[in-house]
Amino acid sequence: MTSSEKAAQPTLYVFFGLIASGKSTLAELFAEQQGFSYYNTDRVRKELAGLAANEHRADEMGQGIYTPAFTEKTYQAMLDRAAQDFQYDAAGVVLDGSYSKATDRHKVCKLAASLGVRLLFLLCACSEQETQRRLALRAQDPDAVSDGRWEILVQQRAKFEQPEELPPPQLSYIDTEAEPEELLRQLRS
DSSP: OOOOHHHHHHEEEEEEOOOSHEEEEEHHHHHHHHHEEEEHHHHHHHTTOOOOOTOOOOOOOTTTTGSSSHHHHHHHHHHHHHHHHTTTOEEEEEEEEEEEEEEEEEHHHHHHHHTTEEEEEEEEEEEEEHHHHHHHHHHHHTOOOOOHHHHHHHHHHOOOOOTTTOOOOGGGEETSSSSSHHHHHHHOO
């Protein structure tokens, strides 16, 4: 497939990775720059719970709005919204979340196949030092949407299923420590 064919084919982009990996910052900028719909699990989860996006929850992993059932509901809502956008001829949709389980990624693959859209997973990562810096900044930001914090990251890291099921054409790795403009330039090429 040529690069112009790729650009013309509707594409579902999934920015995923651990807490504070830079996925949300990059995903939102990319979606905005491309004019694509953007769905973030933190925002959708809180919307489904009837909460303001920046309302912070101290729930532990697996509790409150982070139970497996509520997480499944959140990820399904993301898929439903993406499907609806593609039914209305969207050129691209960006999903942003941890997608830490192979089963959740499989559901995305199944949706993309059923819709006949191109699929690209972008695994975002950064150094532990940068992660700590980002978490410290987030803790001071009253408008931060994510409830992720260090103790949750430790648990998430232990349970994160590496994306070994994804073939190389569908998976790219992004070191998010570069400046956002540089990362966006890399994504466009």
